[in-house]
Ligand code: SF4
């Protein structure tokens with residue numbers, strides 16, 4: 001299987017990207033797909049490992065490793081290499097409900113534990129997945145299933161994010177009559193409003209929703225269950241209910257003045273920006289010429305950096321509470337690598353600002369307010385100490401520093417479902 005010499009004949013390539021300063025001029029996807037020859041060479045790097053860690057969803061040191069969908073990765077890598085793209089797509093669709101979503105936004109756990117990464121770089125699995133699904137759409141290999149035999153049962157799904165859509169699709173395929181309720185005006189949950197357009201263009205989400213509609217799923221927008229429609233009424237109407245409401249309730253910043261003008265939660269900021277973009281209206285939170293501080297160092301914080309860069313903020317600073325990761329990975333394969341990475345949004349903000357915008361082991365100590373608006377923050381350095389069997393955060397003395405701030409974006413993770 002595979003090209004026997006592919007893994008040492010070809011080095012890993014990443015898709016080319018538009019230059020940072022060019023791509024922040026708009027909210028479009030900035031990746032340039034591989035040409036066909038490069039795509040097949042990249043797929044040929046797969047060694048068809050006897051134990052393919054890439055597709056074996058499991059836990060190593062209590063962390064997830066390998067593709068959570070158990071995608072048949074070596075099989076479709078091989079078929080791409082052979083140029084049998086339709087067959088490859090058929091293997092992909094066996095396990096992946098929406099490869100166009102995962103191919104764009106999945107953190108690619110498969111690549112983190114690919115055997116090729118032991119002494120060189122991993123196979124470009126995510127790019128291969130995206131290539132296949134786009135090929136499938138382009139060649140109409142993906143068609144709405146219209147011959148589903150109905151089983152007479154009715155189910156509703158609350159929430160049209162990726163999990164709600166996956167549940168709806170599976171149930172519909174099994175013959176249930178499915179209705180999806182969504183509180184927003186557009187479907188897709190975080191795929192539509194939480195993740196910026198440059199990371200997944202919204203036409204891609206709409207394309208799949210339209211397909212699901214054609215397959216017989218009913219979508220109802222602008223309906224908040226528990227407010228616009230009672231759960232009891234749903235139990236009357238449907239045989240069962242699936243709750244797929246997501247975890248968009250943000251962890252708050254527990255400080256005085258944390259609700260004054262100029263302080264935003266990341267998902268509210270990102271959602272509003274995408275909605276204004278799609279509606280073609282002025283941005284509600286335009287950060288042009290503002291001093292922006294983002295608290296948090298995860299994917300959502302990174303998306304906020306990218307969005308602030310597109311607004312041409314005057315300054316962008318990202319505060320990460322954790323220690324700066326090492327430049328070289330310190331954990332052995334197949335653990336998820338522990339090393340400093342610079343994602344697309346931080347890279348763009350770094351380029352725009354001319355320096356690394358990240359401050360590690362740093363958090364906010366005080367919010368400074370004038371006339372009901374944030375004007376600055378005092379930050380401080382902290383460290384994690386292990387005492388009496390517990391980890392606690394301790395201040396580092398004499399590290400308090402003032403930063404001007406017109407907009408503070410809180411991206412400190414999520415703690416549950418928003419009611
Ligand atoms: S990128 Fe695709 S194959 Fe890899 S972990 Fe994500 S869903 Fe699985």
Ligand code: SF4
Nearest residue numbers: 046047049054114115
């Ligand atoms: S671990 Fe890497 S090289 Fe091995 S089968 Fe999976 S993708 Fe191919």
